[in-house]
Amino acid sequence: MxxxxxxxxxxxxxxxxxxxxxxxxxxxxxxxxxxxxxxxxxxxxxxxxxxxxxxxxxxxxxxxxxxxxxxxxxxxxxxxxxxxxxxxxxxxxxxxxxxxxxxxxxxxxxxxxxxxxxxxxxxxxxxxxxxxxxxxxxxxxxxxxxxxxxxxxxxxxxxxxxxxxxxxxxxxxxxxxxxxxxxxxxxxQAFQRRVRKGEAGFTKDGEGRWFKTSPRGDYTDSSIEELGKTGRIHRTRNGNLRIKYFLKEDGDYLIEDKLVxxxxxxxxxxxxxxxxxxxxxxxxxxxxxxxxxxxxxxxxxxxxxxxxxxxxxxxxxxxxxxxxxxxxxxxxxxxxxxxxxxxxxxxxxxxxxxxxxxxxxxxxxxxxxxGDICTHANGLNVKSACSFDGKMGECVIKIKGIEGPELNGQGLDALSSVMLDFDFNGEVFRCGRAYTAEELKRSGYEVRFPAKKLKNEIMVVYSDIFGNERWYLGKVE
Ligand SMILES: C[S@@+](CC[C@H](N)C(=O)[O-])C[C@H]1O[C@@H](n2cnc3c(N)ncnc32)[C@H](O)[C@@H]1O
Missing domain, CATH: 3.40.50.150 (Vaccinia Virus protein VP39)
Structure with a gap:
């Protein structure tokens, strides 16, 4: 080196x-x-x-x-x-x-x-x-x-x-x-830039088309001839040849495509x-x-x-x-x-x-x-009650409160999500339904789901706004 x-x-x-x-x-x-x-x-x-x-x-x-x-x-x-x-x-x-x-x-x-x-x-x-x-x-x-x-x-x-x-x-x-x-x-990659009509460097031609120009660069004579056929060649007052680029219009603005x-x-x-x-x-x-x-x-x-x-x-x-x-x-x-x-x-x-x-x-x-990381062992506790709404055929989990070392009494406002696995396999939580904080608030902290979804064991994962989790396993009787 x-x-x-x-x-x-x-x-x-x-x-x-x-x-x-x-x-x-x-x-x-x-x-x-x-x-x-x-x-x-x-x-x-x-x-x-x-x-x-x-x-x-x-x-x-x-x-x-x-x-x-x-x-x-x-x-x-x-x-x-x-x-x-x-x-x-x-x-x-x-x-x-x-x-x-x-x-x-x-x-x-x-x-x-x-x-x-x-x-x-x-x-x-x-x-x-x-x-x-x-x-x-x-x-x-x-x-x-x-x-x-x-x-x-x-x-x-x-x-x-x-x-x-x-x-x-x-x-x-x-x-x-x-x-x-x-x-x-x-x-x-390209991006679009908006410029006001009339800004220096942007001109209107005889046919009312807005354009800007750049030097001829390494265009060959035959390419220049081809560009000329489509009105893409501009001659400056002192006779220099430049290439025209036409711009899209949007009201008082021009839209310029630029390479990044x-x-x-x-x-x-x-x-x-x-x-x-x-x-x-x-x-x-x-x-x-x-x-x-x-x-x-x-x-x-x-x-x-x-x-x-x-x-x-x-x-x-x-x-x-x-x-x-x-x-x-x-x-x-x-x-x-x-x-x-x-x-x-x-x-x-x-x-x-x-x-x-x-x-x-x-x-x-x-x-x-x-390694040793385990997100669901950090002290979040949830008070809840489960019931069955026979009329709707739904299970209902009513969340009453949460407690945890980082919560400082913030209560349910600090609940961030609730997720359900309707058929927990004892190892991996497979998410069947998740509820956002907004949904939970709207429902009065009541989680409802059709009872027929339940298989053997249900796993409920509660998360607070700090990312602490509590996993609760429920048996279907
Ligand atoms: C600047 S933030 C990344 C922001 C991200 N680009 C975005 O758009 O949200 C840096 C992240 O690196 C993570 N971090 C720091 N050290 C780390 C490590 N040793 N292993 C894994 N993640 C680490 C931090 O937790 C933090 O979330």
Whole structure:
């Protein structure tokens, strides 16, 4: 290696590759279908990545074209801010307290394992900000090869006055480093810009058509002749030849189609998300950002991995765009937010996806817990009473109250969802119906379902807004 970043406690690659794999336990399954479907994994991503490497070695990570390995990895890890992040309702989300060289090594270890997971032509996007991106550029060169560096994308998410800092320019962008192996997928992306009619650089021709021009570039004489036949050639006052591009009109505006470059300033930050997109999870990224990345660097049916999944933006967008996905996060709030988000997905254009109720995802997915993690053993208690409404032929669960260490007397307002498995198999919770907080509130915290749905044992999973769960098993008499 010509140059290398050195720092305290940097481990040799062989030691990193010897990381112990995490044992994965399947705990929940959503949607119908054989196999595990897409994977949501709760746990520290280091051991989980090693486990996924084992799956790759067994040829179990296959893309649409049959190639083995992950086609696209996007990660948006903690940025080494030394802060604690909380959800909209003050829930603990995650601690971003690893700083200095330790932070660099934390990411490097995971990047080394991710390299092994990529398909032969896979690519990886690493999302960071001004604090550590430049150190990680060197690490990425070491791990993925400087020759595979494709873009240093500037996501300029818009000026927020609050970010102005005395004595320096305001900080308004993140940095996304893209590395791809030879033969990586690149689907060119375009976006539309609206400009007011009459703005400098936009002209109307004799036939009333608005256009802009660009230099002739490397067009050959015969191409120029062809373009001339369709009125696409413009001559400036001093005789220079330029190429005309006609624009669509929308009232007082013109719509300009532009190819996406490496500065992305057309995607506003998460502060400007629609209410439908907001999850309340901190540091959530916009779906528009992930849609651009996923469309550019993967095809339908390919596997997309996000090992720092957060609110599950990558997974939700991958799902909508017909990609398969694997998500990992070590936070309880994150896993709960992702489950709810995926169950509630709307707006797909995939005709095979009939999303009627909050209980079935567009495509099936399974939730795994890694190592010692057990989400349903953290002290949430639920007071409820069950009865049978003979007139309606329905079972009724009346929820009277919840208690838990984090609730601080918030009561039922802190109940986030209730899910039912009508035929629990003693191992994996298979979701048959889920109720959102809004539905529960509307029904006066009464859960009703047709008694004929019940088989042998029913499992009821209650979740609070912190992601704590309580599983209650009921016997059908
Ligand atoms: C910046 S957030 C990701 C936000 C996400 N891109 C989104 O749009 O919502 C980083 C996430 O990494 C998770 N995380 C941090 N360290 C982790 C680790 N060692 N293993 C798994 N997840 C981790 C945190 O819990 C947090 O949810």
């Amino acid at each position: 010509e140059y290398e970043l050195t720092y305290k406690d940097k481990e040799p690659e062989e030691a990193v590759l010897n990381t112990a794999p995490a044992r994965l336990r399947k705990v929940k399954a959503f949607g119908r279908g054989r196999g595990d479907g897409n994977l949501l994994i709760s746990g520290d991503n280091l051991g989980v990545l090693k486990t996924l490497l084992g799956m790759k070695e067994e040829n179990r990570l296959r893309n649409a074209d049959g190639s083995n390995g992950i086609r696209l990895i996007y990660i948006d890890p903690p940025f080494s801010t030394n802060l604690e992040f909380k959800g909209k309702k003050d829930q603990k989300a995650y601690r971003d307290k690893i700083i200095g060289a330790e932070f660099i090594e934390f990411l490097r270890k995971r990047l080394i394992l991710m390299r092994g997971l990529l398909s032969e032509d896979g690519s990886i996007f690493l999302h960071l900000d001004w604090k550590k991106a430049h150190y990680l550029k060197m690490v990425m060169d070491e791990v993925f090869g400087e020759e595979n560096f494709l873009n240093d994308i500037i996501w300029s998410y818009g000026g927020r006055g609050a970010k102005a800092i005395a004595g320096q320019f305001s900080r308004n962008h993140d940095i996304i480093l893209w590395y791809g192996r030879p033969g990586h997928i690149f689907n060119q 470059g490496d500065v992305w300033d057309d995607i506003p930050d998460a502060m400007h998300l629609s209410d439908a997109e907001k999850t309340g999870y901190p540091t959530q990224k916009p779906e528009g950002l992930l849609a651009r990345i996923i469309r550019a660097a993967s095809d339908k049916g390919d596997i997309v991995l996000d090992a720092f999944a957060g609110a599950g933006t990558t997974l939700a967008v991958a799902e909508k765009l017909g990609r398969r996905w694997i998500g990992i996060d070590s936070g309880r709030l994150s896993i709960h937010t992702i489950e709810k988000r995926l169950l509630n997905l709307k707006g797909t254009k995939d005709p095979s996806a009939s999303q009627k109720k909050y209980s079935a995802p567009l495509r099936p997915f399974s939730v795994f817990e890694a």
